[in-house]
Amino acid sequence: MATYLFTTRVVMKRFARWGIAGVDVHKPGKPKVPEMGGTALLFGTFCFVTVLALLGALTGELLSIFMAILIAGLIGVIDDRYTLNKRVKPALCALAGLPIVLMGTYPHELLLPLSVSFNIPTLYMILVPIALAVTANAINMFDVMNGVASGTSLIVLLTLVVTWSVRFVLVGGTDVTFATGAALMLLPPAVVLFAFNRYPSRVFLGDTGTLALGAAIGAFVVVSGLEFPGVVVMMVPITNAFFSIFSHGGLFERSELKSRPISVGDDGRLSSNPDPSAPLTLTRIILLLGYEREEEVFLAYMQLTLVTAILSVLCGLLIWGIG
Amino acid sequence: MILLRFRAMPALVILVANVVFITIAPRAWFEILVLLNRWLTPVIGRALTTYIQALLTVMGGVAWLYLWREGFRRLFRRLLKERAAGTRASCRPRL
Numbered sequence: 281m282a283t284y285l286f287t288t289r290v291v292m293k294r295f296a297r298w299g300i301a302g303v304d305v306h307k308p309g310k311p312k313v314p315e316m317g318g319t320a321l322l323f324g325t326f327c328f329v330t331v332l333a334l335l336g337a338l339t340g341e342l343l344s345i346f347m348a349i350l351i352a353g354l355i356g357v358i359d360d361r362y363t364l365n366k367r368v369k370p371a372l373c374a375l376a377g378l379p380i381v382l383m384g385t386y387p388h389e390l391l392l393p394l395s396v397s398f399n400i401p402t403l404y405m406i407l408v409p410i411a412l413a414v415t416a417n418a419i420n421m422f423d424v425m426n427g428v429a430s431g432t433s434l435i436v437l438l439t440l441v442v443t444w445s446v447r448f449v450l451v452g453g454t455d456v457t458f459a460t461g462a463a464l465m466l467l468p469p470a471v472v473l474f475a476f477n478r479y480p481s482r483v484f485l486g487d488t489g490t491l492a493l494g495a496a497i498g499a500f501v502v503v504s505g506l507e508f509p510g511v512v513v514m515m516v517p518i519t520n521a522f523f524s525i526f527s528h529g530g531l532f533e534r535s536e537l538k539s540r541p542i543s544v545g546d547d548g549r550l551s552s553n554p555d556p557s558a559p560l561t562l563t564r565i566i567l568l569l570g571y572e573r574e575e576e577v578f579l580a581y582m583q584l585t586l587v588t589a590i591l592s593v594l595c596g597l598l599i600w601g602i603g
Numbered sequence: 604m605i606l607l608r609f610r611a612m613p614a615l616v617i618l619v620a621n622v623v624f625i626t627i628a629p630r631a632w633f634e635i636l637v638l639l640n641r642w643l644t645p646v647i648g649r650a651l652t653t654y655i656q657a658l659l660t661v662m663g664g665v666a667w668l669y670l671w672r673e674g675f676r677r678l679f680r681r682l683l684k685e686r687a688a689g690t691r692a693s694c695r696p697r698l
Contacts, residue, residue, distance in 0.1 A: 512625075523675055564613070565682065566611060567681055569614065584614065584615060
């Protein structure tokens, strides 16, 4: 926790001085905020894994999750500094799944609610990189306003830990050391990043943070075998990414948008852009439902994610309780 | 009561409907595939039955994606209309 706090503070102080800052477009004065806060996640998890390795407690599962975070984070660093091609970035994010495939730390069986299961070891191997590319890019595309991506990631990770505990109580037999280690590795940075990134943001996650957080979620879901509850709890970011891509007719970079989905008034009130050519994002729908301020939109997203979190735990009960 | 006053209720309804669908659909689809297997295999053979099952599964997946997208698109269009007409309480200008 101390490492995460220290690194985030360094990012806040130094990065702004080095010109690594982004513009907060949803505030009237368009202030500049230090970017690449996700560096804290990379450095913090690196320190955590190093300590575990020195203590001889580093398992293959935890190492594969860390490697996935590291690869996605490094792709994020490159994207933050040089802006990757819109098609190259998602493809590169799939590389984050390679450590899990190569180390064989994925389950061979896909469990769905109401006693449906598929024993698909070969297909699962192909699905792992796709799953990580989806989660990483979904969180990346969900970084729409202050605290939305970090808050959602925190709720998702907490829900996954709760769902894992539900499975442990109902079924038992799974590795407690792994779950404890993963929770200790992933939750503290998510808390620290959210504390600094929440409205009004003192630091932006950048692609470094969003891709790394998304990969962390994807890797934890795959390695712990929580695929279905993971999809349910990620429903809000996945829906946002799905509509953005479909309404725009393919992948896109924010910088290439001719018409932005939302506009900001002089008084800081947000409104949905009536231009039909603007991408149909979830934020546009939320704004049309009567939300006006950035903090209101943030709260709406957190409430929606909390509902999917509850549904995710219930799905876990349907999988392991009935199955 | 809290839920009824929740302004993002229409979006929530579509999200929950989607979750309910993906929870129930695999089991229901599995049952349909078993029935298809029982009925078609003696008539057209195992290989062709598997092909038809795979085809129907892909078509079902595409139909689900279409309905999911259409649900949100219709909601969006309705909200845009209501906003233009000023008929939605939350879209009326505030004093």
